[in-house]
Amino acid sequence: MNKLTEKVNSRRTFAIISHPDAGKTTITEQMLLFGGIIRNAGTVKARKSGHYATSDWMEIEKKRGISVTSSVMQFEYDNKRINILDTPGHQDFSEDTYRTLMAVDAAVMVIDSAKGVEPQTKKLFKVVKKRGIPIFTFMNKLDRDGRDPLDLTAELEDLLDIECVAMNWPIGMGKQLKGLYDLANKRVELYRHEDDSDRFLPLNEDGTLDNNIALSHDSLFESTLADIELLKEAGNNFDLDKILRGDQTPVFFGSALANFGVETFLKSFVELAPAPKEHELIDNTTIAADDDEFSGFVFKIQANMNPNHRDRIAFIRIGSGEFQKGMDVTLARTNKVIRLNNATEFMSSSRVQVSEAVAGDIIGLYDTGNFQIGDSIYAGKKKIEYPELPQFTPEIFMRVTAKNVMKQKSFHKGMTQLVQEGAVQLYRGYATDDYILGAVGQLQFEVFAFRMKNEYNSEVELTSLGGRVARWINPDQLDPKMSSSRNLLVKDREGEPLFLFENSFAERWFKDKYPDVELTSKL
Ligand code: GDP
Numbered sequence: 001m002n003k004l005t006e007k008v009n010s011r012r013t014f015a016i017i018s019h020p021d022a023g024k025t026t027i028t029e030q031m032l033l034f035g036g037i038i039r040n041a042g043t044v045k046a047r048k049s050g051h052y053a054t055s056d057w058m059e060i061e062k063k064r065g066i067s068v069t070s071s072v073m074q075f076e077y078d079n080k081r082i083n084i085l086d087t088p089g090h091q092d093f094s095e096d097t098y099r100t101l102m103a104v105d106a107a108v109m110v111i112d113s114a115k116g117v118e119p120q121t122k123k124l125f126k127v128v129k130k131r132g133i134p135i136f137t138f139m140n141k142l143d144r145d146g147r148d149p150l151d152l153t154a155e156l157e158d159l160l161d162i163e164c165v166a167m168n169w170p171i172g173m174g175k176q177l178k179g180l181y182d183l184a185n186k187r188v189e190l191y192r193h194e195d196d197s198d199r200f201l202p203l204n205e206d207g208t209l210d211n212n213i214a215l216s217h218d219s220l221f222e223s224t225l226a227d228i229e230l231l232k233e234a235g236n237n238f239d240l241d242k243i244l245r246g247d248q249t250p251v252f253f254g255s256a257l258a259n260f261g262v263e264t265f266l267k268s269f270v271e272l273a274p275a276p277k278e279h280e281l282i283d284n285t286t287i288a289a290d291d292d293e294f295s296g297f298v299f300k301i302q303a304n305m306n307p308n309h310r311d312r313i314a315f316i317r318i319g320s321g322e323f324q325k326g327m328d329v330t331l332a333r334t335n336k337v338i339r340l341n342n343a344t345e346f347m348s349s350s351r352v353q354v355s356e357a358v359a360g361d362i363i364g365l366y367d368t369g370n371f372q373i374g375d376s377i378y379a380g381k382k383k384i385e386y387p388e389l390p391q392f393t394p395e396i397f398m399r400v401t402a403k404n405v406m407k408q409k410s411f412h413k414g415m416t417q418l419v420q421e422g423a424v425q426l427y428r429g430y431a432t433d434d435y436i437l438g439a440v441g442q443l444q445f446e447v448f449a450f451r452m453k454n455e456y457n458s459e460v461e462l463t464s465l466g467g468r469v470a471r472w473i474n475p476d477q478l479d480p481k482m483s484s485s486r487n488l489l490v491k492d493r494e495g496e497p498l499f500l501f502e503n504s505f506a507e508r509w510f511k512d513k514y515p516d517v518e519l520t521s522k523l
Contacts, residue, residue, distance in 0.1 A: 004322055004358060005290040009275045011360030013083040013317075015100055017125060018110035019118030020089045023140040027110055027256035028073065028084060031266055035075025035082065071302070071315070072362045080270050083362055089120055093441035095422065096300045098392045098523070099373065101127045103299040103317035105360065106134045106273040109249070110256075113139045113146030113173075117159045125160050127392075127523055128246070135162065135249045136269050138262075143191075143255040145174035150227060153251055163236045163248040167268060168261065169227055170253045172220040179215075180253060180261055181224050183231075184238075184268060188215065191260055244274060276360035279319045282385045287320045289359035293380035294321035294329070296363075298371050299389065301421055303451055313364040314371040319386060321379065323357040332376040332385040342366040373422030393522045394425050394438030397465040397500055398445055401435070407458055414456030419493070424448045427490040430480065430497060436490055437462075438470065468500040469507050471519035482514065 001009075018024040073084045085104055087097045101107065107128045109121060128135055139152060146152070153164040171178040171188070179190040181203075188201040188209060201209060207228065209216035242248035250272065254261020276289040287295060300315040328339050343363045357363050365371070378384035402411035415435070419426040424445065425438040439445055445462060452458045465488070478497050483489035487510055488500040499519070501507040511519070 002290075004292070007081075007322070007356070007358045008290045008360060010080050011083065011276050011358065012080050012106070012270055012273050013085065013104050013276065013360045013362070014106040014108055014269075014273060015085045015087045015104045016108045016110055017087060017101075017121060017128060018089070019112070019115075019120040022110045022112040022115070022118070022121070023256040024089070024110050027108075027138065027140065027262060028086075030256055030259050030262045031077075031082070031084065032073060032075060033259075034263060034266060035077050071300075072364075074361070077266065078270050081361070082270070083360065085362065087124065092443050093120070094444045094447075095392055095425075095440050096302075097124070098127050098440065099299045099389055099422075101131065102389050103297075103315075103362065104133065105276055106136065106269075108269065109135055109137045111137060111139050111152070111156070113141050113149075113152060113253070114144060116147060116152055116155050122159065129160070129162065130390075130523060132246045134243050134273060135246055136265075136273070137164070137249045137251045138256075138265055139251060139253045140256050142170055142173055142177055142253050142260065143258045149253065150230070156249075156251070162246070163242065164251050165236045165238050165243075165248055166231055167250045167252050168264065169224055169231070171215075171218075171224045176220060177255075177260075178218065178220055180264070181221075181228060182264065183228070185264070189261065189264060190215075191258075240272065243272065276319075280387060282387050287384055289320055291320040293378060293382065293384065294323055294327065295319050295376065295378040295380075295384035295386075296323075297377075297386040297389075298373055298375040301367065301371060301373055301423075303423075303447065303455075312367045312369075314367040314375075316363050316365060316377065318357060318359050318361050318363065320359050320384070322359075323361070323363055327379055329377040329379050330383070331370060332378065332383060333372070336370065338370060338377070340365060369417075372420055391425075391522045392440055393470050395440055395467055395470075396438070396442065396445075397427075397468050398437045398439075398462040399434055399465060400437050400463075401461045403459040403461050410456045410458040411452075411460070414452045414458050417456075418448055418451060423451070425492070427492055427498070427500075430483070430489040430491055436465065436488075436500075465500065466502075468502065469504055470498055470500055471507065471521055472496055472498040473520075474518050477514075477517045482510070482517075 016024045016028060071086050075082050085100050087100050109125060111117065111121065149170055157164050167184045168180040168182040171181055177191045179188050182189050186203045188203065190199055193199045201213060203209065215221050236248060239248055243250060252261060252265040254265060256262055278286040278288045280286055296316040296318040298314045299317055301312055303312045325343065326339060326341055328337050330337055343365050374389040376384060376386045402408060418424065427436040427438055428434065429436065437445065449460050449462060452460050475497055480489060486502045486506045489497060490500060491497050
């Protein structure tokens with residue numbers, strides 16, 4: 001195997017999807033500890049709550065206590081190079097969160113075992129599922145009383161329409177938590193143990209524990225055995241092909257806070273999750289990850305909110321080959337040649353100059369306005385162009401006007417550029433030509449207003465239209481009379497008409513009234 005192939009095969013690039021408070025930060029931190037990147041649990045957390053000295057990048061990020069350095073976390077584990085891409089939630093949720101999922105090879109879904117599948121998990125899951133990449137599930141907070149594990153997995157299968165396969169199973173829960181019955185490794189992992197030497201108990205061939213072990217007579221263990229019996233008879237069989245296609249999710253239990261089951265999970269993940277694979281291109285051909293030619297695509301652009309530093313960072317997922325400092329690449333959209341002198345790779349603790357980055361890795365390029373989201377770059381003579389990133393259905397909307405009517409020119413310039421860059425989505429009133437912005441998270445509007453003022457000297461007035469359900473309508477079926485204040489008719493950038501329904505009741509009402517009209521959504 002040549003060196004590049006070897007390096008590419010060692011990459012594991014993934015994102016963690018979860019609903020806020022399920023434990024994403026805590027589990028990320030445990031993984032970084034295993035990778036030796038941080039020494040103290042609490043580092044990532046402290047950064048999230050703003051108590052940590054963040055870099056001088058992006059004022060708005062500082063205020064929010066997140067930083068560009070935590071957007072991608074890279075560490076070594078088990079001879080693998082792991083890249084965890086952050087998917088911000090809470091008030092930082094934005095289209096970038098979705099787009100990040102376009103740049104990973106697998107996803108880890110963290111679920112609070114007391115709550116089960118929650119709305120944000122469901123949204124992110126939908127995007128991941130559409131990509132057909134593997135999804136690994138971690139049922140968290142086992143140290144607390146949660147729901148019955150059979151119930152949790154059944155709900156997951158029902159709500160998300162994916163097969164579950166149990167990799168391990170809890171023995172007790174909350175104060176009664178004894179350990180994990182580890183089907184995959186044929187052992188019991190004890191919750192409370194003196195030191196690492198007595199952490200695991202081997203299982204007998206028939207799946208039981210030796211009689212002389214006290215736990216084997218415990219009613220909680222017996223109840224776990226009964227569950228295991230049931231899983232063997234009625235559950236799904238482990239099927240790696242299905243897992244790799246995203247049709248089956250391996251389910252692990254544990255407690256991120258107690259650092260219980262996390263390493264077992266990480267080990268399995270690193271073993272089962274795929275290395276970067278070939279990638280489809282816009283012309284329906286594919287490019288192998290270990291192709292000699294360097295190529296990649298922009299999945300996120302982060303603007304500097306400091307007016308004195310107008311630079312931005314374009315996040316590139318390397319799709320093939322190896323990055324070399326100072327290399328010349330062509331930007332596929334414009335055929336412009338750009339020299340990549342200034343690139344950073346991401347570590348949890350600092351931003352450092354890229355030393356070695358191959359397919360699967362993420363590099364950040366300082367950008368003075370060359371890049372747009374979805375752009376492809378390539379180094380060789382042959383054009384390598386990745387498909388467009390999908391559009392996502394916005395959920396909140398604002399009407400936007402220039403505060404100073406005399407400054408229409410800068411208003412239009414700023415708006416055009418920021419929309420092109422993918423910061424927000426722009427719609428026009430169907431009859432009125434009003435400007436309406438759509439986003440999946442509030443942060444996108446804040447960033448938009450901030451940048452309009454600081455980069456284009458245009459103060460904007462934003463008037464909320466609230467949360468809306470966006471549905472595209474076949475133009476042939478459109479009658480402008482169908483529109484009202486409850487279902488605003490607008491057109492998107494391509495001029496395609498869509499309704500912004502006040503809520504799902506308004507949508508249902510519409511469907512009842514016009515049963516033949518076809519309404520569609522984006523991802
Ligand atoms: P995030 O919003 O998904 O990043 O969630 P965090 O990692 O910030 O966790 C949310 C809260 O749940 C914090 O108070 C954590 O300490 C707590 N938490 C996380 N994992 C566990 C766990 O395994 N057990 C318990 N009891 N609490 C946890």
